[in-house]
Amino acid sequence: MRYSKLFGKTIRGVSSDEPSKNAKLLTRGGFVRREVAGVYNYLPLGLRVLNKISNIVREEMDKTGAQEVLLSALQNKANWEKTGRWDSFDALYKVKSRQATEYALGPTHEEVLVPLVRQFVSSYRDLPLYLYQIQVKFRDEARAKSGVLRSREFLMKDLYSFNRDEQDFDKYYDRVINAYKNIFKKSGVEAVLTEASGGEFSKFSHEFQVLTENGEDEIIYCPGGDFSQNVEIARVKEGKQCDLGHGPLKKSKSIEVGNIFPLKTRFSDAFGLTYKGQDGKQKPVIMGCYGLGISRLMGAIVEVHNDEKGIIWPKEVAPFDVHLVHIEDPGTESWAKGAYEKLTYAGIDALWDDRENVSAGEKFADADLIGIPVRLVISKKVGEGEVEWKNRDSKETKMMSIDETAKKLTS
RNA sequence: CGGGGUGUAGUUCAUCGGUAGAACGCUCGGUUUGGGACCGAGAAGUAGGAGGUCCAAUUCCUCUCACCCCGACCA
Numbered sequence: 001m002r003y004s005k006l007f008g009k010t011i012r013g014v015s016s017d018e019p020s021k022n023a024k025l026l027t028r029g030g031f032v033r034r035e036v037a038g039v040y041n042y043l044p045l046g047l048r049v050l051n052k053i054s055n056i057v058r059e060e061m062d063k064t065g066a067q068e069v070l071l072s073a074l075q076n077k078a079n080w081e082k083t084g085r086w087d088s089f090d091a092l093y094k095v096k097s098r099q100a101t102e103y104a105l106g107p108t109h110e111e112v113l114v115p116l117v118r119q120f121v122s123s124y125r126d127l128p129l130y131l132y133q134i135q136v137k138f139r140d141e142a143r144a145k146s147g148v149l150r151s152r153e154f155l156m157k158d159l160y161s162f163n164r165d166e167q168d169f170d171k172y173y174d175r176v177i178n179a180y181k182n183i184f185k186k187s188g189v190e191a192v193l194t195e196a197s198g199g200e201f202s203k204f205s206h207e208f209q210v211l212t213e214n215g216e217d218e219i220i221y222c223p224g225g226d227f228s229q230n231v232e233i234a235r236v237k238e239g240k241q242c243d244l245g246h247g248p249l250k251k252s253k254s255i256e257v258g259n260i261f262p263l264k265t266r267f268s269d270a271f272g273l274t275y276k277g278q279d280g281k282q283k284p285v286i287m288g289c290y291g292l293g294i295s296r297l298m299g300a301i302v303e304v305h306n307d308e309k310g311i312i313w314p315k316e317v318a319p320f321d322v323h324l325v326h327i328e329d330p331g332t333e334s335w336a337k338g339a340y341e342k343l344t345y346a347g348i349d350a351l352w353d354d355r356e357n358v359s360a361g362e363k364f365a366d367a368d369l370i371g372i373p374v375r376l377v378i379s380k381k382v383g384e385g386e387v388e389w390k391n392r393d394s395k396e397t398k399m400m401s402i403d404e405t406a407k408k409l410t411s
Numbered sequence: 412c413g414g415g416g417u418g419u420a421g422u423u424c425a426u427c428g429g430u431a432g433a434a435c436g437c438u439c440g441g442u443u444u445g446g447g448a449c450c451g452a453g454a455a456g457u458a459g460g461a462g463g464u465c466c467a468a469u470u471c472c473u474c475u476c477a478c479c480c481c482g483a484c485c486a
């Protein structure tokens with residue numbers, strides 16, 4: 001992609017209206033632009049990151065045996081009344097058609113999926129069933145804040161499990177925990193598996209919490225990794241010695257990037273989702289719910305991976321593999337194009353800063369702000385057929401041939 | 412939803428009763444080219460909206476809308 005053609009530009013300053021680090025950097029870098037409070041537009045760079053994260057999530061979800069669907073955002077009011085949530089779900093957006101029919105604007109999808117699954121599940125042979133989607137969710141937050149971390153419209157992966165019994169459910173629950181661990185690891189963040197309140201549905205839930213100053217949640221955890229609780233339920237205090245000898249428990253602000261919990265038969269009962277067991281008896285389906293905020297994770301990654309110059313994307317979620325910077329010198333006009341074509345041919349996704357009459361300093365500053373993990377410079381100083389390789393998170397540079405570069409990037 | 416604050420050029424902000432200004436960005440010309448270069452010329456605004464006070468309102472008052480912050484809320 002030629003940077004000169006890319007929709008969305010970097011900007012130097014950003015309104016003091018946008019005080020959160022993630023929104024500031026994402027806005028300055030040309031990834032997002034705010035539409036209204038708590039709602040963001042994702043520009044090409046931002047969408048690329050969302051898609052990278054989504055694909056990591058898809059891969060791991062598919063590995064657990066789940067299938068992807070896409071459910072409706074406009075939802076049937078009657079089903080929300082059936083579960084009692086039409087009135088009790090505070091953050092529910094309600095919209096009205098011209099015929100005065102009311103709809104829920106989906107904040108979550110039990111009310112859609114359970115009746116749908118009911119049409120297909122009747123026997124123990126139809127279970128287990130695992131369905132997920134990646135979709136825009138709407139929640140009427142009393143107060144949107146922290147940039148893309150708490151927004152009213154956001155991209156979320158939600159998975160719902162349907163099992164014959166608790167034992168099967170427990171096994172799958174653990175499998176999803178593992179999948180989540182893989183997702184966060186690949187996305188470049190450390191997410192601490194944390195016990196939290198179960199709210200309406202069960203005694204407990206599990207949250208995946210990314211430690212950062214700017215988080216809204218707070219957890220008490222063992223530095224050894226064997227214990228973590230959200231302060232909302234924590235009975236122990238910071239500083240208490242870990243039972244397994246890992247030293248004093250720590251307290252930290254954090255961002256909840258995933259939340260999983262048992263639904264038991266809460267929705268199966270509401271919609272009469274049952275199956276006939278091998279023994280001929282009609283039984284309720286045991287459900288679980290597994291959320292993961294894609295856009296929120298993007299924000300969390302930015303909160304964690306940045307420096308005074310801008311974002312530092314982990315490789316797997318970066319909008320491009322490399323940032324090709326051409327410093328104009330007479331006689332080098334064709335060099336960058338040649339390099340770009342070679343890299344593209346090798347399957348490397350390059351953002352090529354081909355702007356004319358833009359100083360080297362400005363191109364470097366933009367590259368740092370955008371935060372693609374590898375920067376390749378082409379200039380007279382570097383020489384034809386060569387590039388200067390620099391990682392975003394390092395000061396060191398290295399000269400190498402374009403062929404070598406392509407090989408290193410694809411290995 | 413309570414408390415506080417802010418709406419002026421594409422963006423960030425000044426002006427604070429006498430009808431609008433800078434920087435960045437943008438356009439044109441030229442000089443530059445390894446860390447956000449420079450010179451010159453130029454385009455760009457119903458001052459969020461409505462009402463009121465006043466000879467005169469971006470400025471003061473009222474209402475309204477939007478946005479931000481703190482809190483409450485956050486399956």
